[in-house]
Amino acid sequence: MKSKPFLFYPVVLFLFIFLVDKIFLLPIFHDEFLQAGNSVFYFQRKVLKDRLLKDPELREKKLSLVFGDSRSYPFSYLGIPEPHNKNWTLYNFSSPQGIPMNSYIQFQQILDSGITPDFVILSLSPEAFDDSKGFILSPFLRMGCDKRCIDTVWEDLPFKEKWYYILDHVFAIRSIEFNLSLFTSRLKHGKMREYKSAYNQEYQLINYTKGEYLMYGVHANPIEKIKNDTIRIGNLYMRSFELGKSQIPYLEKILKITQDKKIKTLVVWPKVFPGYYSYYEKFHIKEVWWSPIEVLAKQYGANTLNWNIPNTCDLFNDASHQSALCFEGQMKEIWIKYAER
Template identity: 75%
Template sequence: MKSKPFLLYPVVLFLFIFLVDKIFLLPVFHDEFLQAGNSVFYFQRKVLEKRLLNDPEATEKKLALVFGDSRSYPFSELGIPDPYKKNWTLYNFSSPQGIPMNSYIQLKKLLDLGIKPEFVILSLSPEAFDDHKGFILSPFLRMGCDKDCLDIVWKDIPLKEKWTYILDKVFTIRSVELNLSLFSSRLKRGKLKEYKSSHNQEFQLINYTKGEYLMYGVQSNPVEKIKKDTLRIGSLYMSSYTLGESQKPYVEAFLELTRKNKIKTLVLWPKVYGDYYQYFEKFHIKEVWWEPIESLSTSYGAYTLNWNKPGTCDLFNDASHQSAYCFIDQMKDIWVNYAEK
């Protein structure tokens, strides 16, 4: 029988690719490898945790903490109204696609480190509760969940996402999600140092204050642009909607922590653009998601606030995010009626 070495070529090629892939196990790709957006935020939240631990104001003043997703980025100490401002400091730990698992892990870690807030805002979005949208869970698993975290949440991770996570571990480049166009751009400009926080302008902007991100500071984008964005995110998040089971236990676990530690808590549903809210109405989100969240929250002694109703600010940066200008009056309302109540 004649030798057929070419049959081994695919095997050799696979082994070669597998070995090259292991380059991405090097610490340089995991300790501090800032690309854009998600990786910058999740890294900054770790830095913010250390800053909070070393901030004397956190013990000298009343401490407020914010948890949630990008819809709560603009919550800022700057918005605390007089005369309360002089007595408070606020740190914003909201993260891209910040699901309740992430908020619980963040709060638990801070409490374990001895941080004791006076007031906590937990911002929730219904999209985070759809277990069929794996891309919502992915940023947290890749960048916000270490081994101790995995030991806690693994049992509640949907099977499909467990498989994705395992593939990310086998083929490391998947977990890095290397942005080749960004790499090429930085290489051409001689700006590879931008992978480090000390040279990354996006990180510097987020890290300048206490975690808030005021890029949504436009007064109002053109209606045509917002309507176009409505179609985009409606197709992405709400082409179908299924209320899953993975996140609700972590809302309850979060509330159990705040009740146990006697922390005043506000559970908030941020407002979205009216045309996008019609997708929520299609799937009866208020009835099947928010009302159970309200009931659960009040049973743990937390306040609840739904901004998706008439009379709340109607300025939007895009279909999913209110303008930061909205938060001036909204912060006043929160402090008068909840934080200082």
């Protein structure tokens, strides 16, 4: 029988790719390798925690912490109304796809460092509770969850996410979400140093103050553009929405901590464009998701605030995010009704 070496070509190719992939295990790709969006935020939140621990203002002012997803990026100490701004500071740890699991890990790390806030704003979105969407959990698991964190959350991860996590460690390039087009662009224009925070403009904007991102959603876009975005994200998030079980335990852990430590807590449901909210109505989100959260929050002595009601700010950057122009009034409402109450 004649030899057929070509049958081994796929195996050789696989082994070659597998070995090349191990380049992405080098520390340079994990210590500080900023691409865009997700990786910038998750890296900055680690820096922000260190800045919080060294902030001399904490000796003189009360501390508020914000946890959540991109819908709470604009919450800022700059919005704390007078005269309360003389007595308060605020750090915003909201993250892309900021699921409660991520908020709990960040909160616990801050507490373990010896910092106890006076007020916690926990922003929640129903999309974060959908375990069937791998892209909801993956940013946190890849960029915000170290070995100790994985040991904490592993038993609560859906099987599919456990499988993806294992693949991320078999194929290292997956774990850093390598953006080839961004790499090519930076290489072409001589901007490779932007992988470092000192030269990354997006990082500088986020790191300039205390974690808020006022540049995100600063405009109120035309209604037609927002309606088109509504169809896109409605199909993306809501067409196959499933209320999962992985995040509720971490929401409850946060609430139990704040109750035990007597930390004032506000659970917020940020407003979305009314056209997108109609998708929520179709899946009875208020009844099956928000109402149980209200009950849980009340059980642990926390307040709740649902902005998806008439006569609240109707300026939107896109279907999923209010304009940052809304947040000055919203911060005033929060401080007068909840923080200082």
